[in-house]
Amino acid sequence: MGKWNSKMLLGVTLATAMLAASACGGDSPAGGDSSGPKKVVFWHAMGGANQKVVEQLAADFNASQNKIQVEAIYQGSYDDLLSKLKTTMDTKDGPTLVQVYEIGSRFMIDSKAITPMQKFIDVDKYDLSQLEPNITGYYTFGGKLNSMPFNTSNPILYYNKDLFKAAGLDPEKPPKTYEELQQMADKITKSGKAVGANFAIYGWFMEQLFANQGAEYVNNGNGRNALATESLVGSEAGVKTLTWWKNLVDTKAANNLGRKTDDSKKAFSAGQVAMILESTASLKGLVDNAQGKFEVGTGFLPKPAGAKEGGVIVGGASLWMMNNRPDDEQKAAWEFVKFLTSPKEQAYWHINTGYFPITKKAYDEQSVKDNLKKFPQFQTAVDQLHQTKLNTATQGAVMGVFPEARQIVEGAIEEALNAKKTPKDALDGAAKDISAKLQQYNKTVKP
The missing domain is CATH 3.40.190.10 (Periplasmic binding protein-like II)
Incomplete structure (x- = not known):
């Protein structure tokens, strides 16, 4: 907003x-x-x-x-x-x-x-x-x-086709996996024309990257079979994602511009970063802003190589x-x-x-x-939605303390990217805090 x-x-x-x-x-x-x-x-x-x-x-x-x-x-x-x-x-x-x-x-x-x-x-x-x-x-x-x-x-990957070309990458082939994204971002940064990637520190992205691996975010069937009592943000899917993210920043393949998605979008529109994650609702604005400057490409949300089938949450x-x-x-x-x-x-x-x-x-x-x-780029978003397999992971987590949980996760991502804690410790701490809030909330719910 x-x-x-x-x-x-x-x-x-x-x-x-x-x-x-x-x-x-x-x-x-x-x-x-x-x-x-x-x-x-x-x-x-x-x-x-x-x-x-x-x-x-x-x-x-x-x-x-x-x-x-x-x-x-x-x-x-x-x-x-x-x-x-x-x-x-x-x-x-x-x-x-x-x-x-x-x-x-x-x-x-x-x-x-x-x-x-x-x-x-x-x-x-x-x-x-x-x-x-x-x-x-x-x-x-x-x-x-x-x-x-x-x-x-839902979120998609936006990328600058001109920067891809300048770095010797195929502008029609966006990365599909974490590993490909890392290699491509590294190549772009090393080309000296721009930073390879930027992801705003936004809890929504973490939730989506879980679903894309077919991983649940909270217990009890993502809170759909019964009220969730425990956060799973510290599970393998989370640690794998945050370790990859931190590595991108540590190796300068990505930069960290903080929590505001607007700052990430501005850097992309200015040609300062080659790849960002953003909502499909931002597509028109991003394409319009790039007009006459560069061509915007779109790709599916990346996932770790060999991850379980997943998709995006609406x-x-x-x-x-x-x-x-x-x-x-x-x-x-x-x-x-x-x-x-x-x-x-x-x-x-x-x-x-x-x-x-x-x-x-x-x-x-x-x-x-x-x-x-x-706006042919929108076809990516439509295809990504239609190719999502509906299961409890992609249906999305439900919890009564979701807004607070999102803030806690953003704090944990910051701690890891700023090297205050390891990705595992940061996410375990977040999971503990969210689980405590969930149990508190559940006591207030009238059966």
């Missing part, structure tokens, strides 16, 4: 105030009954350019019928939104529909404050097979879809229905959810944000076909 300055916030506040003022006017759209359309409040965390896209989707839905009026309200970052939501759960002041990042899923289920989407799906006989199974898989627990996927991304967020709102309001919000999952709206969402379409038929839309011609 981008940082918000006070000017932008003021704009949002004014826009919200204006919306509130116009809502008080009580004009019901033509054709609405005397009490006016059913109002649905939708809280989201899409800032910057994506905020306009969300608002456009809500406006299009409102214009498409006259019984329901959706009000989309930006609530800051994912963390900010979740904090605000927690304060409204026992009141009548919260939203009907809310966007929560994927790592908030366990908390949302345990909160007992939601109506599972499966309830509306069953009543409506909504056909779930029209959605991407590797995306719905993440949000499915015990055979039930609890929330509707919305913005979905990142992003999904839509949750709050159960403290009246039934008719929840039903109205479900109509909006169905609208958002239609191929046409998913095509619009995908082209304007870079997130994946969650609906298979969106790929048949001409606009999506045209967009893939313009």
